Amino acid sequence: MAYRALSEQEAVQYVKELPGLFEAGAILSSREIGDGNLNLVFHIRDEATGKSVIVKQALPYARVVGESWPLTLDRARIESEALRIQYKYVPDLVPQVYHYDQELALTVMEDLSDHILMRKGLIEGRRYPNFAKQIGRFMAHTLFFTSDLGAHPYEKKALVGTFLNPELCKITEDLVFTDPYENAPTNSFNPLIRREVEEIWKNKPLKLEIAKLKYDFLTRAEALLHGDLHTGSIFVTETSTKVIDPEFAYYGPIGFDIGAVIANLLLNYAGQHGLEKDGGKRESYREYLLTTVEDVWNEFVSQFVQLWHKQAKERSAHVEGLWQSYVKRLIQDTAGFAGCKILRRVIGLAGVADLNSISDEKTRAEAERLALLIGQELILKRGGIEDSTDITDIVRNATTRFDQEAAAV
């Protein structure tokens, strides 16, 4: 079947014809629940049994601030293949793929609508006590088993070829690593922070470090990344974590995924300046977020190193001292990538609701200033980081400075 965007009824017809999903004669309801910017997302449900699936179809364009630009349908293949690989290693942490259709750029997968987006949950001030352990396991397993440590070199190289993903990588290369640090037309920031943004554009040591991080992103094919692991790509309940939307999957530096998770926790941390009016509650929630940052790293690293010791196939992996030097470099990468991810969300295209939902512009500008401060410090001070508390210390110190400057005004 040649590509065409499906209607709700066509989506129903499509899944009815797939074997093994619904009973013959089932009466299915269909509801398009996507935001329509990149993909159609149909929620299809058998009202009699309650059974449901998601049909996700890529659109051949991205709609950004009202305008469309063409975007490869190949991202549906990337997404479904990445989900299948992740499912192999952490079946409880990703939606199961039931069917993929290359012509229609369409994936039928497990319905997770009992979960909510983690970004939404954090904005509402909820806590997820299992999240750090679960996302730590997601990253440790998916990254380890697709890396040269856990995969046969032939398998790894074949996967590199499967996930070259040039178009979606280009989006990251431009929007995370380039545009926000110069006066680029894609940028979109609060006019009240123009002075701070212009200081960043002139900050040579910062731009040098970001250029190095970009070069690492371009060249360091360490493992099959999720590639866009922010809190809007994570579904949660009180007890469950599900990682979705790996359209940006490709072979890159491992710290990029870990950094994305930490960056988005810290964007919420900065957003608390405007999200939570009660000082005590804000303080307590921020402590929860910082503990989660530490736990995410600690869980990741303890599970990753355990896999390394027990399952590394690469003969050189067991050389004395290697894992320690690897982990040290990795936490520094993580901090650097987290910093870029924070800055781009404040300055560049595509902000985050953790900041954008602060209705008062001035309060929002203050929260954004704090985010910029944290992002820059993570990038510039990453060379001294050895442990997750070094990351949270940077955040705490930046917050103290921010509070003092605010008090001095």
Next chain:
Amino acid sequence: MAYRALSEQEAVQYVKELPGLFEAGAILSSREIGDGNLNLVFHIRDEATGKSVIVKQALPYARVVGESWPLTLDRARIESEALRIQYKYVPDLVPQVYHYDQELALTVMEDLSDHILMRKGLIEGRRYPNFAKQIGRFMAHTLFFTSDLGAHPYEKKALVGTFLNPELCKITEDLVFTDPYENAPTNSFNPLIRREVEEIWKNKPLKLEIAKLKYDFLTRAEALLHGDLHTGSIFVTETSTKVIDPEFAYYGPIGFDIGAVIANLLLNYAGQHGLEKDGGKRESYREYLLTTVEDVWNEFVSQFVQLWHKQAKERSAHVEGLWQSYVKRLIQDTAGFAGCKILRRVIGLAGVADLNSISDEKTRAEAERLALLIGQELILKRGGIEDSTDITDIVRNATTRFDQEAAAV
């Protein structure tokens, strides 16, 4: 035509049928001049006009120390595609490809039999005054224009996919980065240096550094490497340099190619201990080799940086300070990879004639000890290297220590 190894007469017939090479009715002679271990190499010549070509056909196995193991015919594709890409950037420094036949794993290319292998020339004590400039240009141009600095990110990623080259990479991974540093069955070294080799097997700091270099080789997709750039892959005359045999081409760390050239100059340097009896001549030739090592790096870096300034398309490339930090890391990589390349040629499978042609076993062992000393120092001291003279200083100091120890015995 299904794959089969051609006879001399079939090779003649094959090229006769190709348009544009020889005149209709030309009488062609054919001579198989390969060593028969990996490939058939036919030298085909029109006796009337003197015009000649090379027909190189991959064999589906490698013959090593009497035994055969299967080896992908895909290496003929890799070689011909790499030659064509290199030809685009440095047409005077590689053989021109006239024709490639996928079924037969066969390439018809320019005949370079007026050149000799550089390794042979160095063993005979010849000097090549244009070599450093030419190999510097070969590396600067082929590496720059296939890197993220000089290629569009889409083009670079497509090339990564074209040159995954898992089987030949595995040979490098095993024989350069793993086997020589443990008691592996592939190793093959002079029994007289067993003590020194065993010391290397027990040298933990050295093995840690080599494991890091191996990880870089596995993961750092910086540019399309030649992948096997030793002096047996380089044809020379007094004035001309031609780089051949890029069967190992793949996307890896740039320092690996530069390190290969330097390592092979230094293997000859060590070999001079037995190759040249006359002390004065030996001293003078070694000075020539060390000057060449410096010139190779200096030529490479000056041409590479010039391309960077004038032709880098990557927007972040022009951030202040980036090229300097890049070059510093690169020379350290280069020294590390050069060290590994030296050690593997002494300890592992596939030695070099620069050492193996020393007939006296004891003298050869001494030369090999010097090579091991130089290789180890380059790896362990690379963190302090900033300029090419730091590399040659390491070699000079190792030689002084070696001479003193020899005198003390």
